Amino acid sequence: MSSLIDPDxxxxxxxxxxxxxxxxxxxxxxxxxxxIPSERQLESQYSVSRPTIRQAIDYLERLGYLxxxxxxxxxxxxxxxxxxxxxxxxxSEDLQQRGLQPGQIIRSIAWxxxxxxxxxxxxxxAGTQVMQIDRIRLGDxxxxxxxxxxxxxxxxxxITQADLEKSGSLYRILEDKFNQIPTEAxxxxxxxxxxxxxxxxxxxxxxAPLLLNERLTYNQYRRPxxxxxxxxxxxxxxxxxxxxxxxx
Amino acid sequence: MSSLIDPDxxxxxxxxxxxxxxxxxxxxxxxxxxxIPSERQLESQYSVSRPTIRQAIDYLERLGYLxxxxxxxxxxxxxxxxxxxxxxxxxSEDLQQRGLQPGQIIRSIAWxxxxxxxxxxxxxxAGTQVMQIDRIRLGDxxxxxxxxxxxxxxxxxxITQADLEKSGSLYRILEDKFNQIPTEAxxxxxxxxxxxxxxxxxxxxxxAPLLLNERLTYNQYRRPxxxxxxxxxxxxxxxxxxxxxxxx
DNA sequence: TTAGCATACTGGTTAATACCAGTTCTATTA
DNA sequence: TAATAGAACTGGTATTAACCAGTATGCTAA
Numbered sequence: 056m057s058s059l060i061d062p063d064x065x066x067x068x069x070x071x072x073x074x075x076x077x078x079x080x081x082x083x084x085x086x087x088x089x090x091i092p093s094e095r096q097l098e099s100q101y102s103v104s105r106p107t108i109r110q111a112i113d114y115l116e117r118l119g120y121l122x123x124x125x126x127x128x129x130x131x132x133x134x135x136x137x138x139x140x141x142x143x144x145x146x147s148e149d150l151q152q153r154g155l156q157p158g159q160i161i162r163s164i165a166w167x168x169x170x171x172x173x174x175x176x177x178x179x180x181a182g183t184q185v186m187q188i189d190r191i192r193l194g195d196x197x198x199x200x201x202x203x204x205x206x207x208x209x210x211x212x213x214i215t216q217a218d219l220e221k222s223g224s225l226y227r228i229l230e231d232k233f234n235q236i237p238t239e240a241x242x243x244x245x246x247x248x249x250x251x252x253x254x255x256x257x258x259x260x261x262x263a264p265l266l267l268n269e270r271l272t273y274n275q276y277r278r279p280x281x282x283x284x285x286x287x288x289x290x291x292x293x294x295x296x297x298x299x300x301x302x303x
Numbered sequence: 304m305s306s307l308i309d310p311d312x313x314x315x316x317x318x319x320x321x322x323x324x325x326x327x328x329x330x331x332x333x334x335x336x337x338x339i340p341s342e343r344q345l346e347s348q349y350s351v352s353r354p355t356i357r358q359a360i361d362y363l364e365r366l367g368y369l370x371x372x373x374x375x376x377x378x379x380x381x382x383x384x385x386x387x388x389x390x391x392x393x394x395s396e397d398l399q400q401r402g403l404q405p406g407q408i409i410r411s412i413a414w415x416x417x418x419x420x421x422x423x424x425x426x427x428x429a430g431t432q433v434m435q436i437d438r439i440r441l442g443d444x445x446x447x448x449x450x451x452x453x454x455x456x457x458x459x460x461x462i463t464q465a466d467l468e469k470s471g472s473l474y475r476i477l478e479d480k481f482n483q484i485p486t487e488a489x490x491x492x493x494x495x496x497x498x499x500x501x502x503x504x505x506x507x508x509x510x511a512p513l514l515l516n517e518r519l520t521y522n523q524y525r526r527p528x529x530x531x532x533x534x535x536x537x538x539x540x541x542x543x544x545x546x547x548x549x550x551x
Numbered sequence: 552t553t554a555g556c557a558t559a560c561t562g563g564t565t566a567a568t569a570c571c572a573g574t575t576c577t578a579t580t581a
Numbered sequence: 582t583a584a585t586a587g588a589a590c591t592g593g594t595a596t597t598a599a600c601c602a603g604t605a606t607g608c609t610a611a
Contacts, residue, residue, distance in 0.1 A: 062565095067563080067564060067565085068564075068565070069564075069565085103565080103566090104565060104566045104567065104568095105566090105567090105568095106564095106565070106566070106567090107564080107565060107566080110564085110565090124573090124574090125572070125573050125574080126572075126573035126574035126575080127573085127574060127575085128574095
């Protein structure tokens with residue numbers, strides 16, 4: 056047995072421990088509803104202090120892998136609760152998780168002056184130009200949704216068609232090229248009806264219902280970087296999320 | 304200055320400190336993007352140890368009130384980011400937050416044997432009875448949605464029409480009467496079309512689009528307690544949520 | 552004047568220790 | 582036999598003490 060924890064590693068001990076526990080759960084060595092070793096037991100087994108262990112458990116509890124019961128122990132969350140935790144994902148990541156092959160048709164990329172409404176949401180001065188990207192999103196090569204993104208970039212920065220075709224994911228471009236890491240987003244979902252143009256692009260009848268998803272995405276400094284509207288075909292898309300009750 | 308922190312209080316110190324900070328933010332004494340006192344400053348000002356302070360800040364960071372930047376400081380999140388954090392709320396709470404007067408028409412309360420699908424989701428043996436509650440949900444006295452709840456109760460427990468009429472909120476009944484605290488939920492959202500019956504109840508035309516919200520709610524022990532379907536009028540309801548990017 | 556480095560701030564990680572507060576079970580007592 | 586007190590577990594809160602790792606700034610040397 057002994058030290059899976061390397062004290063000289065650049066990854067913190069609590070994260071090493073968390074990864075170990077996560078692995079025990081993912082590989083089903085520790086089963087759902089089963090109690091994991093108590094904090095004192097872990098302390099002596101892995102020679103790390105209790106605060107460090109609590110930090111690891113805190114982390115996994117937030118991710119939904121574990122739950123605690125005061126006086127009883129710490130337990131593995133049932134399988135269903137382990138996925139998700141309302142993650143912010145790009146369209147490409149989203150579809151891959153659903154087992155569909157993501158694809159896209161880029162209809163246009165252009166600098167535009169956004170509406171006053173969108174400029175306010177992006178917290179940029181009226182008149183500032185942003186990049187508008189219109190895409191048809193595909194799942195297994197047939198249309199799932201229409202996506203219009205408005206991206207607020209710093210002067211001199213630009214997204215090209217080549218960028219998008221290469222990576223497929225706007226989020227990856229923002230991270231790799233501009234060091235803008237999407238960390239949080241506000242989303243709204245509502246139902247609407249397809250216009251004639253939308254119906255043609257999505258291969259559906261006009262007036263068919265659509266799921267309209269609007270999202271304002273923030274970077275690591277809590278600055279808005281992208282406002283996006285996605286219109287989903289009602290018969291091909293279902294939105295999934297997880298909610299948690301506010302504590303205290 | 305001195306002690307806003309009462310060491311003899313039954314509420315933990317870190318929570319007292321968190322409440323104080325929250326209040327400074329809510330009352331706009333500390334403004335968005337403004338740096339709050341450093342952890343060492345708070346330590347000496349309020350005579351609590353740094354780990355305790357970090358616990359308070361951790362808590363408020365999770366709730367979206369604060370964000371940290373390594374080497375720079377801890378800052379107040381911009382206003383917009385402070386609301387929400389995908390809270391699990393009952394319909395009544397939800398509507399109140401939107402500034403509408405919640406109301407309901409109880410159509411039926413009855414013991415039923417749920418479909419196999421629903422029984423599986425509620426993790427109860429096939430054939431076990433659950434309470435089905437059908438309601439029309441009102442906002443400012445006009446119909447917003449149709450709600451059908453399936454509640455898994457222990458033997459002997461029952462929800463009556465009087466219970467519902469008195470509190471209005473199923474969640475409050477579950478908490479107060481049965482000590483079942485809703486803590487987490489998985490939700491799906493999709494678009495569908497109104498049947499004739501649904502159209503009549505909601506005062507809309509048949510084939511009008513509807514937003515279908517399904518939710519499986521878990522109690523404090525991660526056991527499913529309620530499966531609910533809500534059909535919302537497309538012109539009167541919009542779903543709002545917040546997403547966070549998975550860390551690490 | 553400017554490049555670069557030291558310094559003094561930030562938050563991040565880890566340890567050792569203590570006691571409080573629920574839960575469970577056992578051994579004692581009525 | 583049954584109720585009860587208490588021991589022995591669980592996680593929850595709090596303190597003290599270091600040191601590491603980013604960031605900003607001002608001083609120094611080129």
